[in-house]
Amino acid sequence: xxxxxxxxxxxxxxxxxxxxxxxxxxxxxxxxxxxxxxxxxxxxxxxxxxxxxxxxxxxxxxxxxxxxxxxxxxxxxxxxxxxxxxxxxxxxxxxxxxxxxxxxxxxxxxxxxxxxxxxxxxxxxxxxxxxxxxxxxxxxxxxxxxxxxxxxxxxxxxxxxxxxxxxxxxxxxxxxxxxxxxxxxxxxxxxxxxxxxxxxxxxxxxxxxxxxxxxxxxxxxxxxxxxxxxxxxxxxxxxxxxxxxxxxxxxxxxxxxxxxxxxxxxxxxxxxxxxxxxxxxxxxxxxxxxxxxxxxxxxxxxxxxxxxxxxxxxxxxxxxxxxxxxxxxxxxxxxxxxxxxxxxxxxxxxxxxxxxxxxxxxxxxxxxxxxxxxxxxxxxxxxxxxxxxxxxxxxxxxxxxxxxxxxxxxxxxxxxxxxxxxxxxxxxxxxxxxxxxxxxxxxxxxxxxxxxxxxxxxxxxxxxxxxxxxxxxxxxxxxxxxxxxxxxxxxxxxxxxxxxxxxxxxxxxxxxxxxxxxxxxxxxxxxxxxxxxxxxxxxxxxxxxxxxxxxxxxxxxxxxxxxxxxxxxxxxxxxxxxxxxxxxxxxxxxxxxxxxxxxxxxxxxxxxxxxxxxxxxxxxxxxxxxxxxxxxxxxxxxxxxxxxxxxxxxxxxxxxxxxxxxxxxxxxxxxxxxxxxxxxxxxxxxxxxxxxxxxxxxxxxxxxxxxxxxxxxxxxxxxxxxxxxxxxxxxxxxxxxxxxxxx
Amino acid sequence: xxxxxxxxxxxxxxxxxxxxxxxxxxxxxxxxxxxxxxxxxxxxxxxxxxxxxxxxxxxxxxxxxxxxxxxxxxxxxxxxxxxxxxxxxxxxxxxxxxxxxxxxxxxxxxxxxxxxxxxxxxxxxxxxxxxxxxxxxxxxxxxxxxxxxxxxxxxxxxxxxxxxxxxxxxxxxxxxxxxxxxxxxxxxxxxxxxxxxxxxxxxxx
Numbered sequence: 005x006x007x008x009x010x011x012x013x014x015x016x017x018x019x020x021x022x023x024x025x026x027x028x029x030x031x032x033x034x035x036x037x038x039x040x041x042x043x044x045x046x047x048x049x050x051x052x053x054x055x056x057x058x059x060x061x062x063x064x065x066x067x068x069x070x071x072x073x074x075x076x077x078x079x080x081x082x083x084x085x086x087x088x089x090x091x092x093x094x095x096x097x098x099x100x101x102x103x104x105x106x107x108x109x110x111x112x113x114x115x116x117x118x119x120x121x122x123x124x125x126x127x128x129x130x131x132x133x134x135x136x137x138x139x140x141x142x143x144x145x146x147x148x149x150x151x152x153x154x155x156x157x158x159x160x161x162x163x164x165x166x167x168x169x170x171x172x173x174x175x176x177x178x179x180x181x182x183x184x185x186x187x188x189x190x191x192x193x194x195x196x197x198x199x200x201x202x203x204x205x206x207x208x209x210x211x212x213x214x215x216x217x218x219x220x221x222x223x224x225x226x227x228x229x230x231x232x233x234x235x236x237x238x239x240x241x242x243x244x245x246x247x248x249x250x251x252x253x254x255x256x257x258x259x260x261x262x263x264x265x266x267x268x269x270x271x272x273x274x275x276x277x278x279x280x281x282x283x284x285x286x287x288x289x290x291x292x293x294x295x296x297x298x299x300x301x302x303x304x305x306x307x308x309x310x311x312x313x314x315x316x317x318x319x320x321x322x323x324x325x326x327x328x329x330x331x332x333x334x335x336x337x338x339x340x341x342x343x344x345x346x347x348x349x350x351x352x353x354x355x356x357x358x359x360x361x362x363x364x365x366x367x368x369x370x371x372x373x374x375x376x377x378x379x380x381x382x383x384x385x386x387x388x389x390x391x392x393x394x395x396x397x398x399x400x401x402x403x404x405x406x407x408x409x410x411x412x413x414x415x416x417x418x419x420x421x422x423x424x425x426x427x428x429x430x431x432x433x434x435x436x437x438x439x440x441x442x443x444x445x446x447x448x449x450x451x452x453x454x455x456x457x458x459x460x461x462x463x464x465x466x467x468x469x470x471x472x473x474x475x476x477x478x479x480x481x482x483x484x485x486x487x488x489x490x491x492x493x494x495x496x497x498x499x500x501x502x503x504x505x506x507x508x509x510x511x512x513x514x515x516x517x518x519x520x521x522x523x524x525x526x527x528x529x530x531x532x533x534x535x536x537x538x539x540x541x542x543x544x545x546x547x548x549x550x551x552x553x554x555x556x557x558x559x560x561x562x563x564x565x566x567x568x569x570x571x572x573x574x575x576x577x578x579x580x581x582x583x584x585x586x587x588x589x590x591x592x593x594x595x596x597x598x599x600x601x602x603x604x605x606x607x608x609x610x611x612x613x614x615x616x617x618x619x620x621x622x623x624x625x626x627x628x629x630x631x632x633x634x635x636x637x638x639x640x641x642x643x644x645x646x647x648x649x650x651x652x653x654x655x656x657x658x659x660x661x662x663x664x665x666x667x668x669x670x671x672x673x674x675x676x677x678x679x680x681x682x683x684x685x686x687x688x689x690x691x692x693x694x695x696x697x698x699x700x701x702x703x704x705x706x707x708x709x710x711x712x713x714x715x716x717x718x719x720x721x722x723x724x725x726x727x728x729x730x731x732x733x734x735x736x737x738x739x740x741x742x743x744x745x746x747x
Numbered sequence: 748x749x750x751x752x753x754x755x756x757x758x759x760x761x762x763x764x765x766x767x768x769x770x771x772x773x774x775x776x777x778x779x780x781x782x783x784x785x786x787x788x789x790x791x792x793x794x795x796x797x798x799x800x801x802x803x804x805x806x807x808x809x810x811x812x813x814x815x816x817x818x819x820x821x822x823x824x825x826x827x828x829x830x831x832x833x834x835x836x837x838x839x840x841x842x843x844x845x846x847x848x849x850x851x852x853x854x855x856x857x858x859x860x861x862x863x864x865x866x867x868x869x870x871x872x873x874x875x876x877x878x879x880x881x882x883x884x885x886x887x888x889x890x891x892x893x894x895x896x897x898x899x900x901x902x903x904x905x906x907x908x909x910x911x912x913x914x915x916x917x918x919x920x921x922x923x924x925x926x927x928x929x930x931x932x933x934x935x936x937x938x939x940x941x942x943x944x945x946x947x948x949x950x951x952x
Contacts, residue, residue: 011766018770025771026778027919031786034915035907041870042908048869051822053815076825077858 049083050075058088059503062165062482062489063626065229066102067091070483070506080507082106082483087231092567093492093499094231095238099619104629109481109509111630113703114465116478118512132477132512136519139460139475140526142431147178147527154428156182158415159435160625161191164382164490164500166544170520171435177528182429184412186437187444187728189345189352190493191413195725196357200365200585202578205379207496208342209570210236213374215336217248217279217329219272219343219360220352224257225617227345228492246336248329250275250321251347252614253650253692254685263329269612269690270732271319276341276359278315279330280366281306288334290368292577292584302586320687338374339367345493346731348615348713349624349695350444353729354722358587365584371575378575379491379498380568383552416445416719416728419452431458436479436516440468441699442624443714444730447674462519465627467701478513480505485515486542496570500552502545502559517541590724611655611691612732613669615713616640621696624714628696630705639681640694640710642746647678647710650692656680656737666742669693671735673718676711679746691735782919787903787912793859794847798894804832808886808894820875826858862902864913865890865929872952882941891926 023029052075059070067088073081085105089096108114119135120127130138146155157175162168175183185191197206210216210233227233237260240247249261250272258264267275283289284303293299316323333339343360344352361376369375412418421427432453439449453459453472461473470476482503489501514522518541525539538544546556579585620635622628633641639648649669661667663682668675669691678693686692697710719730805811811824821828830853833839838849852859867873878884886894903912915921916928925933931950938945 011763014764014766015770018767018772019774020770021767022771022774022776023778026775026782028778028782028785031782031915031919032907035786035905038868038910039907041868053819053821054817074825076823077860079858 050078050081052076054083057506058091059482059506060091060489060501061102061105062487062503064099064102064231065093065489065492065499066097066099066231067093067501068098068102068105072506082109082507093229095235097231097234099230100632100635101619101622101626101628104631105481105483107629107631108465108627109483111703111705113701113705114627114629115481116463116466116470116476116513117510119478120466120470120473120476122474132514135475135477136522136526139433139477140523142458143178143523144527146430151430152179153181154430155180155433156184156418156422156429156431157433157435158184158437158439159186160437161185161188161413162490163190164488166488166541166548167435167516167520170517170524170541170544174520174524177524182412182418182427184415184418186415186439186442187351187413188493192344192351192354192357192725192727193494195727196354196361196587199587199590200358200361200579201370201575202580203378203575205381205498206361207377207379207494207570208340209338209372209374209377209496210340210342211239211496212570213240213338213340214243214245215248215333215339216240216245217333217339217341217363218250218257218261219276219341219356220251220347221342221344222255222257222347222617223249224260224619225255225347226619226623228495230619232492246332248332252687252690253347253616254683255347255616263325265321265325265329266687267319267321268687269614270353271315271321272343273353273356273359274310274315275319275321275326276343276356276363277306277310278312278319278326279333279341280359280363281310282312282327282330283334283363283366286334289366290370292365292368292370293362293586296584296586297581298586298588302588305588305591333363334367338369338372340364340369340375341367342494346615347617348717348731348733349442349617350615350730351727353731354590354725354727358590362586365586371572373570373572376575377496377570377572379496380571382498382500382568414721414726414728415439416443416448417721417726419445419448422452423448423455429456431460432456433460433462434469434473435462435520436464438463438465438467438469438624440472441701441712441714444717444719444728445673446712446714462516465702467627468699471701477519478510479519480513480515483507484509484513485518486540486545487515487517488545488548498568500567502549515541517544593724610659610736611651611689611734613671613691613693613716613735614732615695615717616650616692617695621694623696627699627702628706633705633709638747639683641697642679643744645709646744646746647676647694647697648681648746649678649694650681650683650686651737652684652686652688652690653682654688655691659737659739661737661739662743664743664745664747666740666744668738668740669716669735670738671716671718671733674716676713676716677740678711679744681746691737779919783903786905786907788906790862790902790904792862792899792902793852795844796899797897799897802894812886814876814880818876820879822875823861823863826852826856829853829859862904862911864893864902864911866911867914867929868908868910871950873950887926889925889929 050073052073054071054073056069056071058067060067068085069088070082071084073083075081083106085098085102087094087096087098118129119132121130121135121138143155146152155178157171159171172183193206194204197203221227223233224237246262248263248265249258250265250267251258252266252269284306296302312323312326316326333341341360341363343356346352364370364376371377422429440446440453443449450472453469459473460475460477461470462477462479463470464479464481484505484507486505487503489503491499521540538547549556549559577584620632621640622632642648661680663680665680666677667680668677693713694710695713698712699706701707716733716735717730718733719728722729811828813821815821833849833853838853839845904910905912914929916923918927921928921930934950935945
C-alpha cells in the first residue's frame with residue numbers, strides 16, 4: 005500500500021482519536037477549567053490557627069476581640085475585630101473605625117512601617133536605630149550649644165496616659181518650655197472646674213442621671229467612649245430618663261432627644277445662664293451658690309442680662325420651652341447639664357463651660373448621683389511619677405519656662421509667634437498629632453513646618469504632617485505594642501486599661517513611649533537622672549500597675565481594666581475661699597467678648613460655619629479607612645469625591661441658590677468647594693460642613709475625597725484663658741454656576 | 748470512470764483501516780507518556796523528613812498533627828511545635844537533613860516551607876473535625892500510610908493549576924479511591940454512600 009493522501013488522513017484520524025482517548029485531552033480540559041478559578045486578584049484566605057485575643061483601642065476606648073491568624077508559613081496576621089461584651093465600657097459594641105483597623109493596619113498608603121528620613125528633598129527609608137540617631141544628634145547639639153529652648157514639642161493632651169507622662173519628663177529634662185498640647189475639651193473642663201470649684205477631675209454622672217441637658221454635646225457622634233455612650237443612651241430610654249439636646253442642627257443626637265431646642269449657633273451658654281437665672285429668681289438656688297461671696301451680684305447680673313424674654317429672642321427659643329426644660333431640670337432629683345466638646349471638633353468655649361457648670365452649681369447636683377461629680381483618682385495620679393507638674397526630674401528648666409509649659413495649649417498662637425519671628429524655633433517634634441490636617445489653621449501649620457529647619461513626626465500614618473517632616477518615626481499600632489487607654493472626657497468614673505502586643509509586623513516600628521525613651525537614652529545621662537527608672541513602656545506600665553497595688557503579671561492574665569467609681573458626697577470645694585467661685589469678673593469680660601464676635605459675624609459675613617462630627621467620617625485623630633467611605637451617603641459625599649454641606653433653604657433663598665449648587669465657602673483664612681444640600685433640619689444662617697474628609701494623604705482610596713473642613717476654619721484666642729476657640733467661623737458663600745442633583 | 752470509482756472504493760476499504768488503528772494506538776500511548784510530562788512539574792521538599800523516626804520518639808501522630816482548642820486542625824506543624832524538641836539547648840542536629848533544618852530554619856526562626864501533598868484548592872472548605880471526630884475516619888484512609896515512611900516522596904504539582912498531583916491522583920486514568928486520589932467526585936461518592944448531604948455549599952462556602 006502506498007503512503008498517499010488517503011493513508012495519511014486515516015493515520016491522522018487515528019492519531020486524533022487516540023490522543024483524545026488518552027488522558028491528555030480530558031485532563032487538560034479539566035485543568036483549564038480549574039485554572040480559570042485561579043485569577044490572581046481573587047483573594048485567598050490563609051490557613052492557620054485563629055485565636056481571639058482581647059485588647060482596647062485607645063483612640064476610641066472600645067474593648068475589642070482581635071482575631072489573629074497564625075499561619076504556619078507567613079506568621080501572624082490580624083484578620084478581624086469584634087466587640088468585647090465583657091469589657092466594662094460599652095456593651096460589646098464596635099465602631100466602623102474599630103472594625104476597619106485591620107485594613108488601616110495593612111494598607112500600605114496609611115501605615116508607616118519603616119522610619120523615613122528626608123535628605124536634600126529626597127525621602128529614603130532607614131532603620132529605627134539610624135533614624136533615632138539622627139534625631140538624637142540634632143537634639144543633643146542644640147542642648148549642648150544652649151539652644152534647648154529652640155526645640156518645640158507638639159502632642160495630644162491626655163494627662164493620664166503614659167506617653168504624656170514620658171513626654172513631660174523628657175521635655176522637663178531637655179530644658180525647653182515649648183511643649184504644646186493640642187486644644188482639648190478636657191483641658192477646658194479642667195480650667196473651668198479648677199477656677200469655679202478648685203477641682204480638676206470633674207465628670208458628668210450620665211449613667212445615673214434621670215434628666216440630662218446637653219448644651220451642644222455630640223453624644224452620639226463620638227463623645228468619650230462612643231460605644232459606652234450608646235449603652236448609656238439605651239439605658240436612658242429603658243429607665244425613662246429625659247434627654248434634652250440644645251444645638252442648631254437636627255443631628256443624630258438631637259433626633260434621639262426627648263426635647264430638642266434648635267437655638268441659634270453659639271447661644272447654648274446663654275440658654276444655660278437663662279435657666280440658671282430662672283432657678284435663682286424662683287429662689288431655688290442651691291446652698292453651694294448661695295454661699296458664694298458674690299451671690300447677690302451674680303443674681304443681679306443674671307436678671308439684667310439673662311432675662312428669659314431677652315434670651316428667648318437672642319437664641320430664638322420660645323420662653324415656654326426654656327421654662328419647661330429649666331423646671332424639669334430643677335425638679336429632677338438626678339439631673340445634670342453637660343458641655344463640650346464642640347461640634348466643630350473644637351474644645352468648646354469658655355463661656356459655655358462656665359454657663360453649664362454654673363447651672364449645675366445652681367441646681368446643687370455637685371457630688372450627687374446623676375450630677376456633677378469628682379472622679380476618684382488612681383493611686384499613681386497623686387504620686388510624682390504621673391503628675392504633670394514639672395517639679396520632678398533633674399531637668400535644667402527655668403522657672404519662667406515652667407510656667408510656659410504649664411499653660412501652653414494654644415498651638416495656633418505659638419505658630420503665629422514663630423512665623424512672625426517673635427520665637428526662634430530650630431526643631432519641632434510632633435508626637436502623634438497631625439496639625440497640618442486638623443489645624444485649626446491648617447495653612448498656618450503647613451507654613452510653620454516648612455519654615456522650621458528640622459521637623460520630626462512620630463506617627464502611625466504617613467499623614468499630611470508626616471509628609472512634611474524631615475524624619476518620620478513610625479508609631480506602632482495598639483495591636484503591636486504596649487500602651488494604655490485612660491479615662492474618657494468628663495467621665496464620672498476613672499478608667500484605666502492596658503493593651504499589649506498581639507502581633508509583631510516590623511522591628512522598625514515602636515510605640516510612642518519607646519521612641520521617647522530612646523531619646524532619653526541618647527540625650528541624658530540616665531544614671532544621674534532619677535526620674536526615669538524604666539527602660540521600656542512595658543516596664544513603665546508595670547510600675548504604674550504596681551503603684552496601684554496590683555501585680556502586673558496577674559493583671560495581664562485577667563485582661564486588666566481598672567475602674568474607680570464616682571465619688572458621691574465628697575464634693576469639697578477647694579477654691580481659695582472654700583466657696584464656689586461664680587467667675588463674675590470673667591463673665592463681665594466674656595459677655596462683652598461674645599457681643600464682639602456676633603457683631604463681626606453680622607457685619608462681614610452672610611452665614612456662620614459649623615462642623616458636622618460623625619463616627620462614619622473619622623475624627624481629627626483617627627483618619628477614616630477606605631471601607632468607611634462605603635458607609636457615607638450622598639448627603640455627605642457625592643460623585644465619589646464631592647463634599648456635601650447642609651444649609652437651610654431660607655439661608656440662600658434670596659441669593660437664588662439651588663439644591664445641589666456647587667459653591668465656594670470662603671472665610672478669612674481659606675476657601676473650600678462643596679455642593680449645597682437643602683435641609684430644614686438646620687438653623688437658617690448656618691452652613692454645616694462634615695468633618696473628617698478631604699485628606700491629601702493616604703493614597704488612591706482616601707486622598708481628595710471631599711474637602712477638609714479645617715482648611716476654612718478660623719480661630720481666635722480666648723481673651724481670658726488664652727486657649728484657641730473655633731466653634732463658629734464667619735463665611736461667605738459664592739455661587740460657582742454648576743448644579744448637580746446629588747440625591 | 749468505472750475504473751476510477753473502483754480505485755476509490757479500494758482506497759477506503761475496511762482492510763486499509765489498519766493505518767487508522769496504528770495512528771490511534773501510537774498516539775494513545777504517546778498521550779499516556781506525555782501527559783504527566785506536560786502537566787506536572789516537581790518541587791523538591793526543603794529537606795527530607797522521616798515520619799518513622801519521629802514516631803519512635805513521640806507518642807502518636809496527634810503530638811504534631813492535633814486539633815486546636817477552637818476545633819480547627821493544625822495540619823503540618825509550625826516551627827513552634829518543632830521547637831518543643833529541637834530547642835536552642837539541644838537542637839538535635841546529627842544527620843545532614845537535621846543540620847539543614849537546624850541551620851537554615853531553626854537558627855533563623857524561619858518556618859519550613861513544606862509542600863503539602865493533600866492541600867485542597869482554596870475554594871474547598873474541609874473540616875478535619877467533621878471527618879475525624881464525627882465520622883471516625885482514620886488518617887490513613889485519606890492520607891495513606893504516610894506516617895510509616897522513612898522519606899518524603901517526590902512532590903509534583905500541576906503546572907496549570909498549581910495544585911498537588913495527589914488531588915487528581917497518580918493514576919492517569921481517574922480510577923481508584925482515596926488515598927489514591929482526592930477529587931471532588933471522591934468526596935461526593937463518600938458523602939452519598941454515607942448518607943451525608945452532598946450539596947455544593949457543604950464544601951464550597
